[in-house]
Amino acid sequence: MEKSILKIGIIGLGTVGTGVVKTLKKFNNIKILKAAVKNINKKRDVSLDYITDDPYEIANDPEINVVVEVAGGVDPCLDVLKTAIKNKKHIVTANKELLAKFGDEIFNLANENNVTVLYEAAVAGGIPIIGPIKTTLRGNEFDKVVGILNGTTNYILTKMETDNLSYADCLKQAQELGYAETDPTNDVEGFDTMFKTAILANIVFHKKIDLSKIYREGITKISIDDIKCAKEFGYKIKLMGIAKKVQNKDVLDIRVHPVLVSEKSMVSGINNATNTVLLEGFPVGEIMFTGPGAGEAPTASSVVGDILAIASEISYTDTVLPYSRVKPQDNAIQQDILETKNSYYIAINAQNARGTIGTIGTICAKNNINLQSIIQKGIKEDNTAQIIVITETSLEADIQNALSEFKNQNIEVTNLIRVI
Amino acid sequence: MEKSILKIGIIGLGTVGTGVVKTLKKFNNIKILKAAVKNINKKRDVSLDYITDDPYEIANDPEINVVVEVAGGVDPCLDVLKTAIKNKKHIVTANKELLAKFGDEIFNLANENNVTVLYEAAVAGGIPIIGPIKTTLRGNEFDKVVGILNGTTNYILTKMETDNLSYADCLKQAQELGYAETDPTNDVEGFDTMFKTAILANIVFHKKIDLSKIYREGITKISIDDIKCAKEFGYKIKLMGIAKKVQNKDVLDIRVHPVLVSEKSMVSGINNATNTVLLEGFPVGEIMFTGPGAGEAPTASSVVGDILAIASEISYTDTVLPYSRVKPQDNAIQQDILETKNSYYIAINAQNARGTIGTIGTICAKNNINLQSIIQKGIKEDNTAQIIVITETSLEADIQNALSEFKNQNIEVTNLIRVI
Numbered sequence: 052m053e054k055s056i057l058k059i060g061i062i063g064l065g066t067v068g069t070g071v072v073k074t075l076k077k078f079n080n081i082k083i084l085k086a087a088v089k090n091i092n093k094k095r096d097v098s099l100d101y102i103t104d105d106p107y108e109i110a111n112d113p114e115i116n117v118v119v120e121v122a123g124g125v126d127p128c129l130d131v132l133k134t135a136i137k138n139k140k141h142i143v144t145a146n147k148e149l150l151a152k153f154g155d156e157i158f159n160l161a162n163e164n165n166v167t168v169l170y171e172a173a174v175a176g177g178i179p180i181i182g183p184i185k186t187t188l189r190g191n192e193f194d195k196v197v198g199i200l201n202g203t204t205n206y207i208l209t210k211m212e213t214d215n216l217s218y219a220d221c222l223k224q225a226q227e228l229g230y231a232e233t234d235p236t237n238d239v240e241g242f243d244t245m246f247k248t249a250i251l252a253n254i255v256f257h258k259k260i261d262l263s264k265i266y267r268e269g270i271t272k273i274s275i276d277d278i279k280c281a282k283e284f285g286y287k288i289k290l291m292g293i294a295k296k297v298q299n300k301d302v303l304d305i306r307v308h309p310v311l312v313s314e315k316s317m318v319s320g321i322n323n324a325t326n327t328v329l330l331e332g333f334p335v336g337e338i339m340f341t342g343p344g345a346g347e348a349p350t351a352s353s354v355v356g357d358i359l360a361i362a363s364e365i366s367y368t369d370t371v372l373p374y375s376r377v378k379p380q381d382n383a384i385q386q387d388i389l390e391t392k393n394s395y396y397i398a399i400n401a402q403n404a405r406g407t408i409g410t411i412g413t414i415c416a417k418n419n420i421n422l423q424s425i426i427q428k429g430i431k432e433d434n435t436a437q438i439i440v441i442t443e444t445s446l447e448a449d450i451q452n453a454l455s456e457f458k459n460q461n462i463e464v465t466n467l468i469r470v471i
Numbered sequence: 472m473e474k475s476i477l478k479i480g481i482i483g484l485g486t487v488g489t490g491v492v493k494t495l496k497k498f499n500n501i502k503i504l505k506a507a508v509k510n511i512n513k514k515r516d517v518s519l520d521y522i523t524d525d526p527y528e529i530a531n532d533p534e535i536n537v538v539v540e541v542a543g544g545v546d547p548c549l550d551v552l553k554t555a556i557k558n559k560k561h562i563v564t565a566n567k568e569l570l571a572k573f574g575d576e577i578f579n580l581a582n583e584n585n586v587t588v589l590y591e592a593a594v595a596g597g598i599p600i601i602g603p604i605k606t607t608l609r610g611n612e613f614d615k616v617v618g619i620l621n622g623t624t625n626y627i628l629t630k631m632e633t634d635n636l637s638y639a640d641c642l643k644q645a646q647e648l649g650y651a652e653t654d655p656t657n658d659v660e661g662f663d664t665m666f667k668t669a670i671l672a673n674i675v676f677h678k679k680i681d682l683s684k685i686y687r688e689g690i691t692k693i694s695i696d697d698i699k700c701a702k703e704f705g706y707k708i709k710l711m712g713i714a715k716k717v718q719n720k721d722v723l724d725i726r727v728h729p730v731l732v733s734e735k736s737m738v739s740g741i742n743n744a745t746n747t748v749l750l751e752g753f754p755v756g757e758i759m760f761t762g763p764g765a766g767e768a769p770t771a772s773s774v775v776g777d778i779l780a781i782a783s784e785i786s787y788t789d790t791v792l793p794y795s796r797v798k799p800q801d802n803a804i805q806q807d808i809l810e811t812k813n814s815y816y817i818a819i820n821a822q823n824a825r826g827t828i829g830t831i832g833t834i835c836a837k838n839n840i841n842l843q844s845i846i847q848k849g850i851k852e853d854n855t856a857q858i859i860v861i862t863e864t865s866l867e868a869d870i871q872n873a874l875s876e877f878k879n880q881n882i883e884v885t886n887l888i889r890v891i
Contacts, residue, residue, distance in 0.1 A: 070754060073754075074610050074754050075610075078610075155800065159799065162798075162799075171607055177754070177755040177756060177758060178758055179599075179603035179606075179607035179608055179758075182602070182603060182606055182607035183599035183602060183603055183607070186599075186602055186606065186776065186779075186780060187591055187599035187602035187603070187773065187776040187777075187780075188599055188772060188776055189776060189779050190494050190495075190498075190771075190772055190775030190776050190778075190779060191772055197891075252803070253800075256803060257798075257800055258800055258801055258802065258803035259800050259801065259802045259803060260803050260805070261802065261803070261805060264805040264807070265805070266807075266808035272886055273886070273888075274818075274885070274886065276818065276857065276885075277816075277818055277885075277886050277888065280816075280818060280846075280848075280857075280859045281816060281888070283846070283859075284816070284844065284846075284859070284861060286816070286890065288888060291891070293891070297806055300804075301804055302804045302805070302806050303803045303804065303805050303806065304805075304806040304811055305803075305805055305806075306808055306811070308888075308889060309888050309889075310888065310889050310890065310891045311816050311888055311889070311890040311891070312890075312891060317737075317740055317741075317761065320737055320740050321737075332772075333768065334490060334493075334494050334597070334767075334768030334769060334771045334772045334775075335597040335762070335763070335768070335769050335772035335773075336597055336762065336763045336766075336768060336769050336772075337762060337763070338597060338598055338599075338760070338761065338762030338763070339759075339760075339761040339762060340758070340759075340760055340761075341737065341758065341759040341760075341761065342755070342756065342757060342758030342759065343755070343756045343757070343758070346756075347754075348753065348754035348755070348756060349754060349755050349756050351610075351754045352608060352610055352611055352752075352754045352755035352756075353607065353755075355610030355754075356606065356607040356608055356609060356610050357607075358610075359606075359609050359610060360606060360607075378582075378677075379579065379582075380575070380673075380677055380678055380679050381678055381679065382678065382679045382681065383672070383676060383678035383679060383680050383681070383723045383725075384720075384721055384722045384723065385680070385681060385684040385685070385722070385723050385724075385725055386717055386722050386723065386724040386725075387684070387686075388686035388726055391724055391726070396697075396700075396701060396704075396706070396731050398694075398696065398697055398700060424704065426700075426703070428700075437696065437700075439700045439703075439704075441704060465694070465696075465697075466692055466693070466694065466697050468693075468697065468701070468708060468728075468729050468730065468731055469728060469729075469730050469731070470706065470730065470731040470732075471617075471711070471713070471730045471731070471732060
């Protein structure tokens with residue numbers, strides 16, 4: 052019985068840590084035994100049984116199975132996690148800087164001690180990317196991994212473009228909204244993107260990556276003029292991490308800098324704080340993972356996924372396999388299409404165009420359907436016309452009733468398409 | 472020694488089967504023992520030691536550990552796979568129809584026999600989606616899963632829009648290119664999308680889905696006029712599978728039909744045969760997985776990923792854990808930025824605008840840099856102007872040399888941004 056509870060020590064109770072504690076509440080076979088924080092007197096959003104300011108209390112606690120590190124930074128995390136690994140604890144960490152700089156040391160120590168280190172949250176927050184590369188996609192040879200990996204800089208570049216504001220103004224706005232830190236260097240100079248790119252390159256190409264050999268350039272020199280000129284040529288400017296194989300050579304081209312991407316590319320549509328990772332490999336081809344790259348909840352999703360993966364691996368829960376077998380399930384209660392609510396596009400071929408719009412309006416009103424817009428596309432010589440109606444959100448049953456009434460009035464509906 | 476080889480029987484050697492055989496070649500601890508096909512005399516792209524036209528030879532072979540089914544259809548696959556499961560074989564299948572119709576029966580039988588059934592390839596071909604939902608994202612409660620899940624119909628709708636062609640003409644083109652089958656019903660009437668939507672809904676909501684309660688409508692009624700009218704309102708038309716929770720109720724709204732999606736949405740940018748799956752859940756938020764939804768290679772990627780997952784689970788390979796521990800790695804050989812080749816955007820602030828373009832051209836030519844375009848943005852009263860140069864692919868070292876020469880000639884480069 053005791054053995055069936057996974058016992059966790061968490062280091063860091065900031066945004067992400069708080070999200071993790073909240074999300075883990077619904078799993079009653081996982082218990083947070085201790086949390087380590089910098090200031091134990093700070094008021095917090097979550098309450099825990101035991102809070103300390105000494106992370107080694109967690110690393111050395113014989114009861115704890117998994118150490119979750121969401122504090123960030125190298126010092127003291129490197130030494131604390133090494134201590135925990137030597138004490139045979141599994142590790143879940145979101146610490147991109149630590150892994151980019153000391154990943155090799157940490158993974159080797161974990162191997163020696165037969166424990167697992169998972170770090171899905173270290174790259175692209177809530178987007179599953181490390182897991183898929185290591186599992187579903189592991190039959191592939193990859194040529195390339197590139198991404199928009201930093202939400203702050205993508206937010207600033209998007210704002211510069213859409214609001215026609217200078218870099219300095221957008222940075223200030225991002226700081227006010229909490230998207231950028233008081234000292235924004237780590238984000239705007241590309242360090243954060245560099246750490247994440249190095250981690251992705253390591254997973255994708257199975258080689259140790261030397262950070263000092265990665266060319267890195269931030270977004271501080273990008274002017275509103277650059278953004279406008281790029282647009283004239285059909286490009287947008289994005290800060291991207293790039294890691295690719297040099298053709299026919301055992302050499303990797305890894306770098307971080309602003310790039311012009313074609314407005315037609317899918318990457319150019321990734322705006323604000325959204326992140327994206329694009330992989331190119333064989334046999335899979337080109338795939339793209341898009342989502343929130345930071346924030347309490349999305350990052351917690353990845354950290355909790357890692358905790359559950361370890362729980363499965365070491366059989367602390369009833370989900371033994373990574374792709375758990377399907378447990379017996381109840382029947383879904385499924386909604387009938389008539390009970391759904393949608394906005395509707397209705398294409399009408401009106402024989403008697405002049406009288407029809409009024410009839411359409413009357414029938415819709417009678418059936419509780421509000422119109423968002425209605426366009427009549429010219430009346431032809433023979434008094435016929437095409438009329439397009441877009442409704443507000445309406446009940447499908449009401450729409451079907453209206454369609455019947457249209458039919459009775461000889462109003463021909465040529466198509467009905469739902470809008471989402 | 473013998474035990475360390477995973478032995479596979481494959482049912483179906485069509486496009487996907489061939490891709491699987493090719494991809495598995497590089498894994499020397501996985502061996503394909505037998506293949507079952509409809510016509511053993513057909514010439515094939517791959518050679519195997521033993522080919523039979525009786526799939527039960529595979530289902531009943533005591534030596535085989537994993538049965539890979541890439542034949543499609545319910546008959547005889549359902550009975551063959553049930554026989555294999557009763558014989559304690561793990562199953563990897565790409566058969567969406569079989570799983571949508573008989574998934575519950577198959578999974579329950581697999582539970583009884585303590586074997587695993589994996590089916591990443593059944594939904595969205597090469598895109599990892601079932602794996603991430605079941606592993607990395609398993610801490611989430613989902614509200615919605617929607618997607619463009621059928622490449623044929625998305626190809627037809629894209630072509631209708633871009634080439635201004637009728638549905639019938641685009642279908643014909645798709646058939647000629649091999650994107651659509653001679654009898655296209657399964658794709659164009661939404662059956663394929665319905666099967667995949669049902670599978671996704673099952674995984675995301677953990678309920679048995681009744682196919683007969685899914686509203687289904689295909690794309691055969693969509694006219695080029697509809698596509699044009701939708702565009703006028705700022706929409707594109709896509710065939711989507713939709714599965715969402717009805718707010719505050721234990722009811723699922725599952726359906727397949729054409730939808731109008733805003734041109735500003737990311738989904739509207741998914742064109743041609745590309746698939747996408749969009750998930751909305753807590754804590755992760757909204758994430759989107761995009762990639763090739765069909766084809767020999769992408770689908771093989773997913774099938775092989777599942778085979779390797781089973782190999783890990785049953786410890787037939789040295790990768791025991793789902794997120795395998797990192798093996799000792801070599802240092803990457805990393806390319807210096809000066810050795811990379813890129814296209815460049817160069818912004819120049821010209822003091823003496825009238826003479827500068829010639830000088831720029833001369834310096835670039837001298838340094839092996841071809842210009843793709845050059846724009847001079849008006850000459851001001853004081854004879855200054857902004858000049859924007861976009862180069863063809865050039866060596867970074869050449870570009871840096873040119874920049875030095877620009878400086879010597881008092882040509883001020885205000886920014887240099889690489890183009891990808």
